[in-house]
Amino acid sequence: MQIYWSRLIDIVTESPEVKTFVFECPEGYTWEEGSHIHLAFEGFNAGEKPDRSLIRHMSISTLMDEKKIGITTRIRKEPSKFKQILNSMEIGSEAAIFKTHTNVPLKRDGKNIYMLSSGVGLATFRPLALDYLNNSENVTKIHSLNIDSTRDYLFTDIFQTIQEKNLTAHFTDSRAEYYREAEKLTADKDALFYVVGSDEFLKQNIEVLLRNGIPNHQIVLDKHESQREKIFAG
Numbered sequence: 001m002q003i004y005w006s007r008l009i010d011i012v013t014e015s016p017e018v019k020t021f022v023f024e025c026p027e028g029y030t031w032e033e034g035s036h037i038h039l040a041f042e043g044f045n046a047g048e049k050p051d052r053s054l055i056r057h058m059s060i061s062t063l064m065d066e067k068k069i070g071i072t073t074r075i076r077k078e079p080s081k082f083k084q085i086l087n088s089m090e091i092g093s094e095a096a097i098f099k100t101h102t103n104v105p106l107k108r109d110g111k112n113i114y115m116l117s118s119g120v121g122l123a124t125f126r127p128l129a130l131d132y133l134n135n136s137e138n139v140t141k142i143h144s145l146n147i148d149s150t151r152d153y154l155f156t157d158i159f160q161t162i163q164e165k166n167l168t169a170h171f172t173d174s175r176a177e178y179y180r181e182a183e184k185l186t187a188d189k190d191a192l193f194y195v196v197g198s199d200e201f202l203k204q205n206i207e208v209l210l211r212n213g214i215p216n217h218q219i220v221l222d223k224h225e226s227q228r229e230k231i232f233a234g
């Protein structure tokens, strides 16, 4: 396993609680849109076993073309040890990046794509939307539906309605509205439905999709196959 130690080069405040931590792209490091990494801090591999409190999965919210690795996350009032360390990182200090993998590449199957997310889950979709805006080949349209109770909606420069590009976006702060809209989207029986959020959010969305006749293979989750099966099992 190759571990890349990468320098923090910028911190972007996306909303009062959400920040993007921007890391330098190490020489030779590549990733696909929708990838996630293990992000870890010094000492994570010092002991016999990796120190889990210093490691988290994070999606890369940037595209390779941007030549930097963005990690977007919410820092709540009482953050975990991991988030405390992340939030106090100084520009120029380093974090470890490893085990890069994507479960949610932009599928160019000639279908409509619906991106369902909650809160900062939208960060996973940012590079997919950018990739699509750069080249829409074999993707007929993208629609994003995001729920965020804080109302500080993210990435509204990208997730907005751009009719000529067949990209549309809907933000809501209400669960009732979110699920009403999600149900409506299931009228499109041949589309792909990408879902990103907490496991509870995934389960509820899967229930809505399956109940409305969207087959399992048209539902795309940011999960490895074995974890995906567990989520589908409820």
Ligand SMILES: Cc1cc2nc3c(=O)[nH]c(=O)nc-3n(C[C@H](O)[C@H](O)[C@H](O)COP(=O)(O)OP(=O)(O)OC[C@H]3O[C@@H](n4cnc5c(N)ncnc54)[C@H](O)[C@@H]3O)c2cc1C
Binding pocket: 036, 056, 057, 058, 059, 060, 071, 072, 073, 074, 079, 080, 081, 082, 083, 120, 123, 124, 222, 223
């Ligand atoms: C493929 C993948 C991609 C991901 N991408 C991102 C991303 O781009 N951005 C992002 O922010 N996150 C992402 N995550 C989730 C991320 O790995 C973290 O789990 C998440 O950010 C929470 O981390 P944390 O350190 O704040 O909370 P953790 O310490 O990991 O706790 C997890 C949850 O449990 C709750 N919790 C913790 N301790 C307690 C307790 N004692 N009692 C009750 N509740 C508790 C916390 O509130 C939190 O919601 C991703 C996960 C996966 C699997």
